[in-house]
Amino acid sequence: MPGRTLPRLAGRTRHDQPAPGSLLDSPATANARRSPDKDMPATAETRTMLADHQRQALTEAIAQVNRLVLGKPEQIDLAFVCLLAGGHLLIEDLPGLGKTTLARALAATLGLDFQRLQFTSDLLPSDILGVSIYDQNESRFRFHAGPIFAQLLLADEINRAPPRTQSALLEAMAEQQVTVDGVCHTLPRPFFVIATQNPLDLAGTYPLPDSQLDRFLLRLPLGYPDPEAEREMLAGADRRELIAQSPMRLSSEDVLDLRRAVQQVHASPPLVAYVQALLAESRRRSELRAGLSPRAGLALLNAARAHALLVGRDHVAPDDVQALFEAVAAHRLVPEAETDPRERVAQAILRAVAVD
Numbered sequence: 001m002p003g004r005t006l007p008r009l010a011g012r013t014r015h016d017q018p019a020p021g022s023l024l025d026s027p028a029t030a031n032a033r034r035s036p037d038k039d040m041p042a043t044a045e046t047r048t049m050l051a052d053h054q055r056q057a058l059t060e061a062i063a064q065v066n067r068l069v070l071g072k073p074e075q076i077d078l079a080f081v082c083l084l085a086g087g088h089l090l091i092e093d094l095p096g097l098g099k100t101t102l103a104r105a106l107a108a109t110l111g112l113d114f115q116r117l118q119f120t121s122d123l124l125p126s127d128i129l130g131v132s133i134y135d136q137n138e139s140r141f142r143f144h145a146g147p148i149f150a151q152l153l154l155a156d157e158i159n160r161a162p163p164r165t166q167s168a169l170l171e172a173m174a175e176q177q178v179t180v181d182g183v184c185h186t187l188p189r190p191f192f193v194i195a196t197q198n199p200l201d202l203a204g205t206y207p208l209p210d211s212q213l214d215r216f217l218l219r220l221p222l223g224y225p226d227p228e229a230e231r232e233m234l235a236g237a238d239r240r241e242l243i244a245q246s247p248m249r250l251s252s253e254d255v256l257d258l259r260r261a262v263q264q265v266h267a268s269p270p271l272v273a274y275v276q277a278l279l280a281e282s283r284r285r286s287e288l289r290a291g292l293s294p295r296a297g298l299a300l301l302n303a304a305r306a307h308a309l310l311v312g313r314d315h316v317a318p319d320d321v322q323a324l325f326e327a328v329a330a331h332r333l334v335p336e337a338e339t340d341p342r343e344r345v346a347q348a349i350l351r352a353v354a355v356d
Contacts, residue, residue: 068105092196119156160204
């Protein structure tokens, strides 16, 4: 909304106050704003790498998505953290809770080319990547790009496709390129995948392998809306019409600039040591078959940088790490017993490691 600054990004309700339960409105985040990292030089508390117009545009973009996807302030915060960190998002929840609406709202607000791909048991890798077809007029093969050549790809019900098809996303998500018939094709930038899966209806599904799960920076549920948001949704206009009428608040170039700004956010040696301690604790847990990898640590640091930028700081605080740890780490943990929820183990790891 006009006139608001990044430190109040979580305040996206109708009364311009922090939304209850918002990731960026947690007590830990408030403390982090007041308490800079001890290893950091003295700077203004809310100094960021962003110009005023960038800060204002980002604030308005997040506010607009919250108007389109009602009652999900924390999940929208996480989606923006994931996007600005350059990662990919896995949403695990029941049908009809707004997963597609969130993806379309992000694409419209950020001016990103959008494609939705429904994964099914008969989907082939070429249906995702594209295919080379022989052109008789030119006597050569011509590549016809698949739906993955979009800036925002919604991979709907990804676990309904067989492993061979799921793996077609691996190179694209990791390298931002695909290889077809020995030829590399660069994907548009930014490239952001939002994948969904239904955690209950598992008939005819193929669980994502660990290598595929590790490509997603964050995993989150959406959950049911609160009564007030649901009432407004039922009584209001169709979300698709609202999204179609929504103005673009940021461009793809703006998103790339914001990603570059995220990389400039400082992580001090004590902060890096704290992340390393979390990784080490995960490797000591008897209830896990394997601990978190160095790649998971890099993902956690990158997400924490994006979170710090969103709340208006030029350095990462431990509270940024704590706010994101479960969403970054839980899907990367492999418990010994299936009855041991990954989220509970992630929370136990976080409690076991003190901040020096």
